[in-house]
Amino acid sequence: MKLGDYLTKDALRKGSRTTATITPEGAVHLTIALPDGSVQHFERPKGSTCADWRATDFEAPDSGFAFDEPISEDWGRALTIAAVTLPAR
Template sequence: MNLGDSLTSQALAAGQRVTPTAAPPGTIRLAVVLTDGSIQHFERPATGDSKNWRATDFETAGGGCAFDEPVTAEWGHALDLFTHATTR
């Protein structure tokens, strides 16, 4: 499993809430709030599909980390499901 898939797996397993967040035009961005209050972000082009997701910023109360890791289509499909559920 690559790093992007590992971040996605952990975020979806430990996430309490998934919400769309502000993003540049043409970009879909999701924030997954984890049980400790940290937030893992994911994004893809609005015209993309499940194979275009990337794991991006990770925010914590004490700081954070910037990621730009690809997510495979299998894990991206799960993020797409949240995208469709939260943007209706």
């Protein structure tokens, strides 16, 4: 499993709240808050498909990581569904 897919699976499985926004450039930005207080970010460029999601920054209370990892189309569909249909939870 690719790192991007692993980060997606983990965030979707453990996440306690999602927030989707549109950036000024028109990209979709999805954040998933995790129970330990960390947040995983995902982005999909404007006009792209489910195959174009990327796992980006990971924020933790005392640290963080900058990712730019591709996500497979299958996991990208799950992120698209989360970004489009789930209210902030």
